[in-house]
Amino acid sequence: MTTASTDTATGTTGEGGDILAVAREQVLERGEGLSEAQVLEVLRLPAERLTEALALAHEVRMRWCGPDVEVEGIVSLKTGGCPEDCHFCSQSGLFDSPVRAAWLDKDRLVEAAKQTAKTGATEFCIVAAVRGPDEKLMEQIRVGVAAIRAEVDINVACSLGMLTQDQVDRLAAMGVHRYNHNLETARSHFPEVVTTHTWEERWETLQMVRAAGMEVCCGGIVGMGESLEQRAEFAVQLASLDPDEVPMNFLIPNPGTPFAHLDVPQGPDALMTIAAFRLAMPKTVLRFAGGRELTLGDLGAEQGMLGGINAIIVGNYLTNLGRPAEQDLEMLETLKMPIKALNDTL
């Protein structure tokens, strides 16, 4: 919980003055992310200060990350039938979801990587809806990663759930560049979102991934019933992990899931969260991921790109569709934001 009292009409704190003025000096000038209490102050800023918060977050991004935008494509290798009960996910086999189980074969996997590379993307993430990979999946990953690396000029990332040390070592040996495993939400809120495994189990996988030399990709979903305090808690928990990349998703209330009844997050709320996360993590890759189409629309996507975001997933997601890749690439051109080159990612 916050310790500083904030005048919600202005954003002026009882301790250090105006939070955006504090952030300008602390984050923009010194590169030090905001504390939990400070992130909460940003999240509580009145709507009329959103533009100012986004502008500062954009300055921070440009100062500490530069103008380049990292483009990524993702694909679902194994869809549906997951034994876990992540309440936001239409791929859980425990819910009455319309999503049926499906496997992608190697040829289509490689073709998806080629299509992604054609957009200028430098990252291609292979995702499977599992608690953790079994031997069959590990073998498919080995074959698929080798085929992509042989035929496509792109970094390969994986997202396969929780790993053992042996699996971490094998993925690193395959040449997997980055591993995604989202903490999804604040530690204090996690039991309301997932009951079949713990936040700490996810954290352990991330530590092994880091130790093995793979880049760490870890983010979550905004709008799963968390309080602003929990959103601030999540931002600093992510910051303490020091991830290479943080994907920011916005809840898509999918039919059949326990969160189907929740509202789509509101655009201004989502944008203030983007600004706050950038101010908590000035140097990380902060990526637009799923749900932005519903929550932000076209205009909001541009505002996010000018409010701290410096990476995007182009094309479709795992079970939902995204904007056409061309539309996002045109947006980047309009905003005069160059796509990060592959030789800048290694």
Next chain:
Amino acid sequence: MFCSFCGGETATGDHERCRARLSLIDPPRYCAECARRMVVQVDPMGWTARCSRHGERTSAEAAQR
């Protein structure tokens, strides 16, 4: 005919929200002819949806309509 988003009959009920979802972020999940749940594969640039009775549809075909 059936709604590809919720599987309900299109002649009954309000499917405005379903149409909005289908136009924005969702591939078809139910066969429009029989309402069976389809096996859907989404990839970065498209999707395929296969009904065990009525065969496969693709995003490329849908875009041509």
